[in-house]
Amino acid sequence: MKKTTLSVLTSIVLGSMAFTANAAQDWQDDAKDAWIDGKAETTLLLNTNLNSFDINTDVTDGNVTLTGKVNSSVDKALAAELVKSVDGVNEVNNELTVMKQHHSDKNHDSDTLADTLTDSKVATVVKTRLLFSTDVSGTDIDVDVENGVVTLEGTVSSDAERDLAVTIAKNTDDVKDVVSEIRVAG
Numbered sequence: 001m002k003k004t005t006l007s008v009l010t011s012i013v014l015g016s017m018a019f020t021a022n023a024a025q026d027w028q029d030d031a032k033d034a035w036i037d038g039k040a041e042t043t044l045l046l047n048t049n050l051n052s053f054d055i056n057t058d059v060t061d062g063n064v065t066l067t068g069k070v071n072s073s074v075d076k077a078l079a080a081e082l083v084k085s086v087d088g089v090n091e092v093n094n095e096l097t098v099m100k101q102h103h104s105d106k107n108h109d110s111d112t113l114a115d116t117l118t119d120s121k122v123a124t125v126v127k128t129r130l131l132f133s134t135d136v137s138g139t140d141i142d143v144d145v146e147n148g149v150v151t152l153e154g155t156v157s158s159d160a161e162r163d164l165a166v167t168i169a170k171n172t173d174d175v176k177d178v179v180s181e182i183r184v185a186g
Contacts, residue, residue, distance in 0.1 A: 033059040036088045039128070040064055043082050046131070047124040050075055050082075055096065057083065062090035069097045074117065081121045085173070118174050119145040126150055126169045136165050141182065143169070148176035155183045 037059040044052040055068040064083050070076050080094040123145040130138030141154035150169045156162050162182045169178045 032088065033061070036062060036064065036086060039086045039132075040083045040089070042131075043086055043124055043128050044079060046127050047078070047082060047120060049120050050079055055079055062088055063093065064089055064091070065093040065095060067095045069099045071099055073098050078117050078120055081117060082124050085121060085125045115147060119147065122148065122150065122172060122174050126172050126175075129168050129172065130165060133164070133168060136161055136168065138165075141165055148174060149179060150175050150177070151179045151181060153181045155185050157185055159184055 037057055040057045040059070041052070044050055044055055044057070050070065054070065055066060058065045058067070064086075066079055066083065070079060076094060076096045076098055079096060080092050083089060083092050123143050126145070127138065127141075127143045130136050130141055130143070132138075137156055140156060141152055144151045144153070150172075152165055152169060156165065162180065162184055165182060166178050166180050169175060
């Protein structure tokens, strides 16, 4: 009788531990997806070329689905590229609907279009990284990009903060050079 009771208790304890471990893993996965979703929404919001209020993001297991509407095929491609650059994103399923096809979309030189798209993505990624850095006052730094050259302007409180902002920009994909016009207050 004692062995049977002990076996039943052991089974109950082990079963509840397994259930707790699965529940904890589900919670962690949900939290990670929520974190990715917030970063993706912020990245889209910071891009001045997109109306992020018309774009919805849904994240499951690190895979992001974009739905909603954009004005052009360039905007659709830009939104996908921006979200792909977010840390933790595995894949982007771009289901955005293009509302109107601009005449300029059809006649753009593909190299110029790609450069514009890349510059816009780089500007958004750099700005997002500056804002998410706890050691840089990202709200005080403006980011402009032209042909892969990032120009940083603004005011920070120390040389170290300025150097970190420049390093963050330099470590971003597709950046060819960084021009710092950041002033140190003091």
